Every structure is written in structure tokens, then in C-alpha cells.
Amino acid sequence: MVRVSLFFSLLILNIPAFSQTVLRGKAVDDKNHSGIGFVTVSLLSLKDTALIQGQVSDSAGFFQFSGMPAGTYLLRLSTLGYKHTWKLAETGDAGEIPMAADASLLEEVVVAGERPAFQRSGDKLVLNISGNKLFAASANTFDILKKVPGLEVNGDGTITMSGRITPGVFIDGKPVLMNAEELQQYLASLTPEMIASIEVISNPSSRYDGEYKGIIDIKLKRDQTLGWKGNALLSLQRNNYTLSDNTLQLSYKTGKVAYTARLGYRAGTTVHRYAALQHQANTNIMATNTQTLSGNNNFSYQLGAEYSFRKGQRIDVGLRVFNLNRDVDAFNTLFTTDSSAKRTIFHTYSINTSAPKQRNYAANLNYTAQFGEHQLDLLGSVAKVSNRQYEDIQNREAETLLDYWKTALKNEILIRMAQADLSLKVWKGKVGAGAKFAYTTTKNDLRYDTLLANNDFGLDSSRTNNFQYDEYISAAYVSYERSWRKWNYTLSVRAEHTHSVAGIITRDYLNWLPGFLFTYTIDPTQQLHLSYSRRMTRPNFVQLNPFRFYLSPLNYVVGNPQLQPSQTNMLSLTYSHKSFNAAIQIGRELSPMARYPEYDSATNELEYLGRNLPYGDFAGIELSFPLSLKTWWKMQHSIRGAYRKEQTPYHEIIYTIPITDYTLSGSQVFTLPHAITFDLTYYYKSRSGNGIYRIKPLSSIDLSLQKSWLKGKLNAKISYYDILDTYRVYYIFREKQILNNELSHWFGNRRVVATLNYSFGRSTHKGKQNSKNEEENRAGM
Numbered sequence: 001m002v003r004v005s006l007f008f009s010l011l012i013l014n015i016p017a018f019s020q021t022v023l024r025g026k027a028v029d030d031k032n033h034s035g036i037g038f039v040t041v042s043l044l045s046l047k048d049t050a051l052i053q054g055q056v057s058d059s060a061g062f063f064q065f066s067g068m069p070a071g072t073y074l075l076r077l078s079t080l081g082y083k084h085t086w087k088l089a090e091t092g093d094a095g096e097i098p099m100a101a102d103a104s105l106l107e108e109v110v111v112a113g114e115r116p117a118f119q120r121s122g123d124k125l126v127l128n129i130s131g132n133k134l135f136a137a138s139a140n141t142f143d144i145l146k147k148v149p150g151l152e153v154n155g156d157g158t159i160t161m162s163g164r165i166t167p168g169v170f171i172d173g174k175p176v177l178m179n180a181e182e183l184q185q186y187l188a189s190l191t192p193e194m195i196a197s198i199e200v201i202s203n204p205s206s207r208y209d210g211e212y213k214g215i216i217d218i219k220l221k222r223d224q225t226l227g228w229k230g231n232a233l234l235s236l237q238r239n240n241y242t243l244s245d246n247t248l249q250l251s252y253k254t255g256k257v258a259y260t261a262r263l264g265y266r267a268g269t270t271v272h273r274y275a276a277l278q279h280q281a282n283t284n285i286m287a288t289n290t291q292t293l294s295g296n297n298n299f300s301y302q303l304g305a306e307y308s309f310r311k312g313q314r315i316d317v318g319l320r321v322f323n324l325n326r327d328v329d330a331f332n333t334l335f336t337t338d339s340s341a342k343r344t345i346f347h348t349y350s351i352n353t354s355a356p357k358q359r360n361y362a363a364n365l366n367y368t369a370q371f372g373e374h375q376l377d378l379l380g381s382v383a384k385v386s387n388r389q390y391e392d393i394q395n396r397e398a399e400t401l402l403d404y405w406k407t408a409l410k411n412e413i414l415i416r417m418a419q420a421d422l423s424l425k426v427w428k429g430k431v432g433a434g435a436k437f438a439y440t441t442t443k444n445d446l447r448y449d450t451l452l453a454n455n456d457f458g459l460d461s462s463r464t465n466n467f468q469y470d471e472y473i474s475a476a477y478v479s480y481e482r483s484w485r486k487w488n489y490t491l492s493v494r495a496e497h498t499h500s501v502a503g504i505i506t507r508d509y510l511n512w513l514p515g516f517l518f519t520y521t522i523d524p525t526q527q528l529h530l531s532y533s534r535r536m537t538r539p540n541f542v543q544l545n546p547f548r549f550y551l552s553p554l555n556y557v558v559g560n561p562q563l564q565p566s567q568t569n570m571l572s573l574t575y576s577h578k579s580f581n582a583a584i585q586i587g588r589e590l591s592p593m594a595r596y597p598e599y600d601s602a603t604n605e606l607e608y609l610g611r612n613l614p615y616g617d618f619a620g621i622e623l624s625f626p627l628s629l630k631t632w633w634k635m636q637h638s639i640r641g642a643y644r645k646e647q648t649p650y651h652e653i654i655y656t657i658p659i660t661d662y663t664l665s666g667s668q669v670f671t672l673p674h675a676i677t678f679d680l681t682y683y684y685k686s687r688s689g690n691g692i693y694r695i696k697p698l699s700s701i702d703l704s705l706q707k708s709w710l711k712g713k714l715n716a717k718i719s720y721y722d723i724l725d726t727y728r729v730y731y732i733f734r735e736k737q738i739l740n741n742e743l744s745h746w747f748g749n750r751r752v753v754a755t756l757n758y759s760f761g762r763s764t765h766k767g768k769q770n771s772k773n774e775e776e777n778r779a780g781m
Contacts, residue, residue, distance in 0.1 A: 022373060024064040025094035027057050027077055027085075029101070035061030036079060036099060038119050038128055038197070040524045044074040046088070053483040054521045056121035059128070059196040059219060066373050067428050067483070078524045080578065117626055117636060118149075120527055120576030123203065123490075123517050125149065129195040130221055134626075134634050134669050137679035137706035139235070139717050139755045141187035141195070141218065146681060146702075147667050148200055149581060149624035149638040151216075155727050155747035156272075157184040159216070161202060162585060162620050163642050163663065163688075167214035174366075175209075182322050182360070185266055185300065189233055189247035191757050193715060196221045202583070203531045203572045206477050206492035206515040207421075207432055210536040213568060228252040229761035239751035243268030243296065256309065262302040270294045271748040276555065279740035281601035283339040288332070288552045295327040312370035317363075324358040332552045348402060350395040350553050359386045373425035380418045387411035395553050403553070404451035405460065413442045413541070429482030432492075436475045443468050446547045465547050467561070471538075472499040488519040496536065502544055502561040511536050511567065529574040539563040539593055543610050554603075557595065560610035566591045579626045586619040596650060596692060599739050606741070613691070614647040614654075637666035648691030651738060661688035679704040689734070696730035700749065715757045722749040 027039040037059040043052045052073070057063040070091045077085040082099040117134045119126045129135050129144060138144045145151050145159060151167075152160045161167045169176050169183065176186070201215040208215065228251065235245040248263045276288040304318040330352040336345040364381035388410060395403040421434035448463035479492035494513040500506070515533040522528065545559035570587030591612040598607050620642045627635040640663040648655045667681040681702040689695045704719040727749040732742040 021068060021070050021091050022064055022066045023068075023073060023075075023089060023091045023094060024062070025075070025089065026096050027061040027063070027079075028096045028098055030098035031101070033096065033098070035059075036082065037061055038121075038126060039063070039077050039079040039082075039099070040119075042076040042078075042521075042524050043068070044076060046072055046074050049074060051486045051521055053488070054486075054524065056119060056126065059130075059221075066425050067430070076524060117147075117634075118579045118581065118624065120529075120574070120581060121199075123201055123205070123519075123529060123531055124217075125200040125202075125581060127198040127200070129192050129197055132192075133671055133677065134636055134667070135192045136677040137669065137704035137717060137719075138192050139704065139719050139753055141190045142184075143681075143702075143704070143719070144192060144195070144198065145216070146665070146683070147636055148198070150202060150583070150622050150640060151200070152663070152683075152685075155729065155745070155749050161200075161214035161216075162622070163640065163661070164618060164644070165213040167200075167216050168208075168212045170215055170217040172219060173217060181298075181324060182300070185245065185264055185298065188235065188245050189249075189262075189264055190218065190220075191233065191715070191755070193712070193757060193759065194220060194231065202585070203517075203533050203570055204515075204535070205479065205490060205517060205531075205533065206494035206513050207434070207479050209436070209475070210494060210496050210511060210513050211538065213535045213537070213570075226253050226255065227762035229759070231760075232758045234756045235753060236755075237268075237751050237753040239271070239748045241269035241271055241293070241748070243270060256307060258306040260302070260304040262300075264298075264300040266296050266298040268296055270296065273746040273748075274552070274743070275746075276552070276606075276741060276743040278604075278606065279339075279736075280336075280604055281599075284336050284345055285339065285341055286334060286336045286554075286604065288334055288555065290330055290332040290552050292328060292330040295329075297325040297327075299323050314368045316366040316368070318366075320360070320362040322358070322360040324356070326354075326356050328352075328354045328356060330354075334553065346397060348395060348397045348553075350393065350403075352391060352393045352550070354389055354391040356387070356389040358388075360384075375423045377421040378419070381415075382417075383413075383415040385411070385413040385415075393550075393553075401451075405463075406449045406457060408447045409547075410445045411442070413440065415440045427480075427482075429480055432477075432479040432481070434477050436473070438471075438473045440471045440473075441469075442541050444545055444547065463548055467503060467545055467547070468501075469503075469541060469544060469561075470501045473497070486521045488521070490515075490517045492516070498538065498565070505561055507564075509565065511565070526577045527575070529572075529576075531572045531574075533570055535568045535570070536565050537568070537593070538565045539610075543593060548607075555606045555608075557608045558610070563593055563610055564591050564612050566593055566612070581622075581624045583622045584620070585622075587617075589616045589618070590614075592616045592646070594646075594648075594690070596648070597733070597739060597741075599741075613649070616644065616646040618645075619643040632671040634669045635666065637664075639664055642688075644690070646691040650692060650735070655691050655735070657691055657734065659689050661686045675707060677704075677706040679706070689731075692734055693731040694734055696728075696732070698727060698729065700724075700727045713759045715755075717755040717757075719753045719755070721751050721753065725750040 027036045028034060029036055037057065039057040039061065041057055041063045042054045043065045044050065045052055052068060053065050055063055072088060072090050075087045075089050077097060077099060082101055085097060085099045087097050117128060117132055127148060135144050142153050146153050150162050152163065154160060159167060195218055197219045199217040204212045204215050231249045233247040237243050244267050246265045250261045252259045272292045274290040278286045280286055300322040302320045306314055306316050308314045332350045334348045337343060338345060362381060362383035367378040369376045391407040393405040394401065417438040419436040424431045444467040446465050448460035449457040450460040452458045473496060475494065475496040477492060477494035479490060481490040492515045495510065497510045499508050513534045513536065517531040520528045543559050543563055544561045546561055548556045548558055550556040566589055568587060568589040570585060572583060572585045574583040593610060594613050595608045595610055598609055620640060622640045624638040643660050645656060645658045663685045665683045667679060670678040672678055683700050685698040687697050700722040701724055702719060702721045703723060704717060706715065706717045708715045729745045730742065733739050
């Protein structure tokens with residue numbers, strides 16, 4: 001760390017000595033002079049019009065080139081809905097560059113002034129959200145992400161990329177990593193009116209933490225208007241039960257300070273049904289059905305302030321609190337018959353009542369400094385997580401009490417993190433460097449008490465456990481980016497050292513994570529991208545925890561403290577032409593972590609254990625394309641094909657079964673009279689699976705209506721999700737001679753949701769959201 005600190009000090013001291021030649025400007029509409037976001041800007045040589053650099057402007061129309069000699073250049077600006085614009089410009093500030101609307105193109109393709117929904121910018125797929133009709137009827141971020149090529153929103157609210165990885169979520173370039181519960185509440189509070197754009201990175205460079213195999217970066221709408229602004233969001237959903245999500249956001253900006261506050265509250269009930277059918281070793285057939293009802297009374301708040309004390313320098317401070325309060329009732333039945341399924345062997349039922357509580361506290365301090373073309377970011381954060389859960393588990397046959405357990409779980413997690421990132425314009429390109437240190441401690445204590453023959457409760461030593469986990473992560477990276485004629489390339493390498501103590505198991509490992517990206521600009525509307533990355537995945541604290549977590553009295557999950565991290569190498573080739581995108585990926589993951597079932601024929605218990613598999617190969621192809629048949633009728637479609645092959649050892653036999661599947665998704669958006677928008681979204685995934693399970697096909701159809709009033713300040717939406725109630729996840733074990741079982745999950749996706757969103761105040765400024773770091777995500781915060 002001393003060497004890293006010395007390295008940063010030397011770089012900072014030499015910042016003023018570097019060249020600061022730039023050419024900047026802003027693309028604006030020639031009628032109203034409003035900024036035009038996501039314009040393709042090409043910097044051309046005045047001598048032979050050869051392409052020197054290319055980029056896409058930000059959501060407000062600003063762009064900036066650097067790293068070239070001082071002089072006069074030719075700028076070419078192009079975007080859908082506007083005529084191509086040429087301008088001579090000298091290095092420095094080119095000011096506003098007006099662009100004229102292309103009336104002939106607008107009649108056939110887009111509404112005047114509307115940006116295309118999807119654009120490719122380097123290694124990012126950029127979605128233009130605010131003001132785009134394709135997303136107007138989307139109730140929240142989840143509805144938007146369903147339309148993104150390569151992304152899937154699963155029934156439990158989790159998000160997967162390319163059908164196999166969980167992406168990291170960023171807000172304005174900073175990670176906001178939360179557990180599924182907190183992340184869902186946060187994303188449900190963001191509507192299309194609050195989001196300027198979303199950037200999707202499917203193959204992150206070494207600049208990012210090794211945990212990130214994919215990134216979703218949400219850019220909130222911002223401006224520099226002084227004053228205050230508020231937003232109130234009310235959402236009510238109904239399936240068999242009722243759930244409401246409510247959020248109030250306030251911001252106030254002075255000349256130097258911006259204050260933000262965000263309050264969130266969730267109340268109501270969610271439902272999950274689990275079913276299993278198992279042919280036991282004694283030829284009996286056991287049917288398991290569990291319904292879990294979770295009553296929610298959760299609230300959260302965030303407080304933040306940004307202080308711009310000097311030009312180009314800013315300090316952000318933030319506090320985040322999340323309180324989860326639940327009352328959970330799980331009702332389970334075990335119905336066992338003989339092999340003919342006619343004679344009942346036994347019929348038991350169990351009731352599991354619990355009241356899990358979680359308290360998350362986090363604070364962060366961020367310093368950002370801009371020195372000409374150079375930038376320095378310093379980030380420090382501390383977070384504490386406290387979990388408490390008490391359970392009462394009773395298992396009965398008729399009126400006879402068979403088993404009675406009580407559990408008490410205590411979990412404490414403390415995270416400290418410091419990070420520094422530096423970006424310099426040198427050597428005709430851009431050099432990036434950074435370092436990070438994180439220290440995490442987690443203490444877990446789970447006690448089981450069983451009802452004894454004398455009607456007293458006694459300690460159940462076979463299930464009771466105590467587990468402590470400490471982890472130290474040190475990381476550093478360096479990258480270099482440069483443009484040359486039609487080429488742009490980025491080379492990077494990252495090193496991450498991990499020292500961990502899990503019980504009596506101590507581990508040390510160092511991982512080198514190289515990466516590169518080459519971009520070739522065929523013309524301002526066409527690009528080719530070739531990228532490679534090596535990423536890693538550490539086991540999270542739940543996967544390492546050796547406690548039993550029950551799905552039913554005879555089905556439970558157990559963690560494994562001896563799990564090793566996995567390493568993924570991936571090569572990606574992408575082609576983009578305007579809004580059409582095609583991508584091919586291929587790679588191998590070494591030591592992937594998986595859960596597999598282990599059946600005890602004597603007790604009929606089925607436990608799901610964690611282990612590292614030898615390797616897994618994968619490949620995929622994705623196509624996405626928009627269509628605008630009329631100005632009032634827009635469509636977006638995506639097609640993804642996937643291949644996966646895992647080496648899965650099970651009972652001394654290694655299974656290497658190749659698996660292929662495909663996914664079709666799309667939406668059709670109709671702009672109706674009286675400013676009403678109608679959205680039809682559909683999804684289908686073919687039969688898929690993994691090394692030991694087959695998964696049945698999945699499908700869903702969603703309908704949404706949207707209307708706005710008061711010049712767009714008040715938006716009302718009503719959505720009917722999974723109208724045919726077809727989204728159910730079914731798993732069937734492949735080798736029935738070993739284990740003949742199948743199971744399913746239902747998450748209550750068929751539901752009606754009404755959303756009302758009202759914006760008020762004089763300013764549209766939004767402060768940066770408090771960020772979470774990678775360690776908090778793995779802690780299950």
C-alpha cells in the first residue's frame with residue numbers, strides 16, 4: 001500500500017505538467033436550442049477527412065475530444081431524426097452546434113426530436129430512457145430492463161445477464177450493490193421520468209472490481225437549476241395479496257451545496273410457493289407443497305450532501321439506513337403414498353412462523369477533483385449489518401405432534417473500505433490507475449432447540465452452529481486507452497489479493513485479471529468491438545455459512561466454508577449499426593460454484609450442498625433490433641441463443657451434458673389519442689437446464705397503460721403482469737436412477753399494479769445516490 005500511495009502522490013504532483021489540448025462542444029436543436037443527447041460525433045482530419053476519434057455525446061449533448069495536437073479539425077455529427085451536420089472547429093470550446101431535424105426521416109422512423117432507444121458507444125449499450133415512447137408505459141426500472149437485450153428479470157426479482165450472471169448495478173457511475181430485497185425496493189422507486197439513460201456493459205474491463213462480470217449503470221436526470229424539487233411515488237399491487245411501495249424524494253440546491261433526502265416504505269404481503277415430487281428409495285412417492293407468506297413493514301432513508309468548494313472539486317457525504325421487518329408464515333404438507341399412488345403411507349403438515357429483522361447502516365465520504373483533463377476520486381465507506389431471526393417450527397400428523405423446534409439466529413457484519421482512482425491524459429491517450437482495500441468481518445450464531453420427552457426444550461447439537469468469517473481484499477489496477485485513426489483500444493490489468501479465515505480454514509490467493517477492448521469505427525453509424533476479460537467470483541457469506549436453511553422439513557440448504565473462488569475468461573465480438581446490435585460471446589469458467597442435491601435413503605432427507613465444479617464452458621449469440629412502422633407504433637425485439645456445458649461430478653460419475661436454449665423477447669408500444677400509451681411486452685425461454693437438472697420452458701405476457709397530466713408532472717400507469725399465469729420455474733432431475741424428483745417455484749407474478757408518480761418543485765437536480773461496495777453485496781445486505 002505504501003508503494004501505491006507513493007505512485008499516486010507522484011502522479012498528482014505532475015498533473016499540471018501534462019498537455020491539456022481539448023476540443024469540446026454541445027449538440028443542440030436548431031429550433032429550441034435544447035441539448036440533443038447521444039449524438040455520434042466524429043473528429044476528422046481537415047487534410048484528408050480521415051477519422052481521428054469518435055464518441056457519443058452525453059444525455060445533454062456535450063462531447064469532448066482530447067489527446068490530439070492543437071489545430072483546426074472537421075466535426076461530423078449524426079443521430080436519428082436529424083440531418084448530418086459538419087462544422088470546422090479549432091481546439092478549445094466549439095460552443096453550441098445546431099442540428100436541423102430531418103423531416104423526411106422523421107415521418108418514417110421517429111417522432112421529431114426523439115432519440116433512438118438503443119445506441120452502441122464503445123463497450124457500452126446505451127438506452128435513452130427519458131422522453132422515449134418505448135419506455136413511457138414502464139412502471140419502474142424492472143419494466144425497462146425487461147426490454148434490454150441480454151437481460152432477464154426473473155420471477156423473484158433478481159436480474160441475470162446473458163442467462164448466467166448477476167450484473168452489478170451502478171447509479172451515475174457508482175456501485176449501488178444491495179441484496180435482492182433492498183435492490184428491488186430501490187429499483188421499484190425509479191420511474192422512466194427520473195432516468196436519463198441506462199448503460200449496459202456485458203464484458204467489463206480490469207478497471208472494475210473482479211466480481212463484476214456485467215454492469216448496469218443507471219444515469220439519473222440532472223441539471224444545474226437552483227432551488228428544490230420533490231417526487232412522490234405511490235405503487236399498489238394485487239395478486240392473491242396486496243403490497244404497496246411508496247417513495248418520497250426531495251432535493252435542494254444552492255450555488256455550492258446540494259442536499260438530498262429519500263424515504264421509502266413497503267407494506268403488505270408477498271407469496272412464494274414451492275412444490276416437489278420425489279420417488280423415494282423405498283418406492284414410495286412423496287409430494288411436498290410449501291406456501292410462504294411474508295408480511296412486510298420495511299422502511300429506508302438516505303441523506304446526502306454535495307459540496308462544490310472549488311471549481312472542479314467536490315465532496316459528497318451520505319448516510320443510508322434500511323430496516324426490514326417481516327412476519328413470515330410457511331405452511332408445508334408432506335403427502336406420501338405407495339408406488340401406485342393409491343395407498344396413503346403418511347400425511348404430515350408443518351407450520352413455520354418467524355419474524356426476521358435486518359438493520360443496515362452505511363456511511364460514505366467521496367472526494368472528486370478535476371484538474372484540466374485529469375481526474376481523481378477518493379472513496380471511503382463503512383457499513384454495519386445486523387440480522388435477527390427467531391423461528392417456531394411444528395411438524396404434525398393429524399393431531400399428533402411429531403417434532404417441535406425453536407431457532408435463534410444472530411448475524412453481525414462489519415465492512416470497511418477505501419478506494420482511490422486516478423485518470424490522466426498522457427502519452428497521446430488516457431492512463432487510469434487505482435487501488436482498493438476492504439476488510440470484512442462476519443459473525444454468525446444459530447441455535448436449535450428441540451422439544452424433549454419431558455416437554456422441555458433442549459439444545460439440538462446436530463443443527464446448532466457458530467461460524468465466523470474474516471476477509472481482507474487488496475486490489476490495484478492500471479489501464480491505457482488511445483484512439484488512432486478509426487481504431488480505439490484499451491489495455492488493462494488488475495491484481496486482487498484475498499486473505500480469508502473461515503472458522504479454522506485460512507486461505508490466501510492472488511488473482512491477475514487482464515483485459516482489452518478494440519473498437520473499429522467503420523463509419524459514424526457502424527462499429528465493431530472485440531473484447532476480452534478475466535473476472536473472478538468469490539463465494540459470498542451465505543454460500544460459505546454451514547448452517548441449515550429449510551425449504552421444507554425434509555429439504556434444506558447447507559453452505560460450504562471450503563468453497564474456492566471461480567475464474568471466468570470471456571471473449572466477445574459485437575457489431576452495431578445504428579440501433580441494430582449483434583454480439584457473440586464465448587468463454588470458460590474454472591471452479592464454478594454450484595448447489596447439488598444429496599439424498600439420504602434412510603431418512604428421506606434431501607439436502608442441497610455447495611461445491612466447486614471442475615469447469616463450465618459457455619457461448620452465446622444475441623441480436624436486437626427496433627422497428628418503427630408508424631410514428632405511433634414502435635417495436636423492439638431481441639433473440640438470444642445460448643450454449644452451456646458443465647463438468648458435473650455426482651456420485652463418482654462425471655456428467656458433461658451440453659445444453660442449448662434460446663430466448664425471445666419483445667415489446668410493442670402504441671401511442672394512442674389523448675396522450676395515452678399502450679405497451680405489450682412478451683417473453684419466452686425454451687427448455688434449458690444445467691448439469692443435473694432440466695428446466696421447463698418459461699413465458700409471460702405483460703400489458704401496460706400510461707397517461708400523463710399537468711405537462712408531464714403527473715403520470716398514472718396501470719400494468720397487468722403475466723396475464724396467462726405461465727411464469728413457473730420447473731426443475732426435473734436428469735438421472736432418475738440416482739434421484740427421481742422434480743420441483744417448482746411460483747412467485748405470484750400474475751398481478752395488477754397501479755402506479756402514480758408526481759413531480760413538484762422548481763429544480764430537476766438530483767444528488768448522487770449513496771453507493772454500496774462489492775463487499776456489502778456479498779454480505780447479503
